[in-house]
Amino acid sequence: MAKKTLNTIKLGLFVTSGLLFLILLLYMIGKNRNLFGPSFILKAQFDNVQGLVPGNNVRYSGIEIGTVKKINILSDTVLEVVLVVDDNMKKIIRNNAIVSIGSDGLMGNKVINIAPARTPAPLVAENEILVTRKPVGTDEMLQTLSKTNLDVAVIAAQLRSTLQRINNSTALWKILNDEALPQQLHQSAANVQLATARAAAMAGDLQAVVNGIKNGKGSVGAVLTDTAFASNLNEAIIKIKSVGDRADELAGALNEVVADVKQEVHQGKGTVNALLKDSAMVVKINASLDNIQKGTDAFNQNMEAMKHNFLFRGYFKKQEKQRAKANKQNVAVQ
Template sequence: MEKSNSQKIQLGIFVIIGTLVFLAAIYFVGNKQNMFGNTSNLKAVFANVNGLQPGNNVRYAGIDIGTVTEIEMINDTTININMLIDNKIMHHIQKNAVATISSDGLVGNMIVNIIPGKGVAKKVENGDVIQSYSRIGTDAMLETLNETNKNAALLTADLLKITNEINQGKGTVGTLLKDSVMSRDLKETIHNLKETSLGTVKSIDNLNHLILSLNQKDNVIGVLNDKDVAVKMKNIITNLEKSSAEIDKVVTNLNATVVNIKEGKGALNYLSNDENLVKKIDSTMTNLNGASGKLNENLEALKHNFLFRGYFKKQAKEKAKSKTTK
């Protein structure tokens, strides 16, 4: 009877301990899965979940805030992920947040990492779908790395081939390295180019100084840059244009006069073309000269006449008096 009671006691203790362990396991698992707290749902859409499974953690800014509850495949490029998020963190998440799938360490489980968005936006609500960003998976990186290794191997082989040809003196580079004469010529050419470059720099400096000196007022270009001089030059040109127009009018009139003379119109035509008229004018001038001489002789005779001698003396005195007063 005593043995039976001890067995019952052991059995009771075992059941109690098992029950406590079961309740503790349920508590820890439920606490981890946010089964006993106030939670909300968030969704994200990915093209590839990279091995993510229900029950994996969800992190926001490096803090565990929930778990993945469901992964639903819509088609071959669309996969919906439902996440259970603690309400204490929900009011910190904005609608411009971005969800990504990454690994928990180098070889850890896959997790959903929610990255805060830039700027200010509204807070998420229960059932909202946030933006997502699919990172390059390990397989894609390994495939890219494999292609890179192949290209590097081909590049190394080509580089080795080129190096061998250079060492053998083949090609332009090999010839330059092996041929001392060509190397010396190339060195001289580079030296000449250097000297030419220095000369060009000096010429450009001189040209810059010349251009700067043109803006000074002690030369022609500098004077022309003065606004007052420019206005004066403009006025001179305007006056020249007006004078040119007047000269054109005078030339036109002169041309008309010459045409009239050539066509026999006007007195000048008669003077230049009528010989009889010219002879008459010459004879008239000769007669006038003769009459003038005779008139002078008569005046001289009158001066000596006793009737007019007093008058002429009076005139001479008045002229002398006027000269002295001046």
């Protein structure tokens, strides 16, 4: 009887131990603690873990690779999250990977997301502290949604006010009820289309003119493309500039002469002063001109008398014949 009781106790202890081991095994598997494989430790530091607890999953590019082991409070602003990661990920994760806190669905448990960086870097080592990204909290999302709702409410109120003003506007409804308005709009569209076609034609003509100028056609094309013309134009400009310089020099000389004449007239000296102010000089000049005229008349009379003198008559006749012969030759040449 005692032996039977001992066997019953042993059986009970064995069953109890098996149940406890099974429960522990299921717990470890459920928490994904890498019970049957090697693992290593990674760390990340946050100022707010957003409700993250030990046992939450760790994902790399959406694939579960470990769990959260524990959360250490380093200071009032720094929380350190210790991650247990599958040892095979040592060959995948780089030390510039970015760690962030997310949710498993909209209202699910918190998870740690590790995203690879786009730049090359060394592989992670044991107890490596990875770079973190500030998580977006549910409170911040709700505040943003609340602000958005307020903005939508304001926009809806403004739209409602606008619609009321449109409904109360007799002028707008008069325009909308005008049966001639569609025809006028159609005519306006036709006019716009016609103007567009004309503008396109003008643009085509302008392009043709530009092409002709580029090809050296016309006066403008010759001016722009003919190098000889450009050279001649440059020479002409140089000559014009030279003439202008000479004109400036001549004007300067004339200014000096005029200044000298003004000075002589002002001082009462010189020929110009005598011509302008000396009345006796004017009388003498007039007398001289009269004498020259009289002498010229007397000379003409003497020449006419010599033509009739028998000594010079032959000479003058010979001169007249030569002039007549020369005139005939000129007429024949013409």
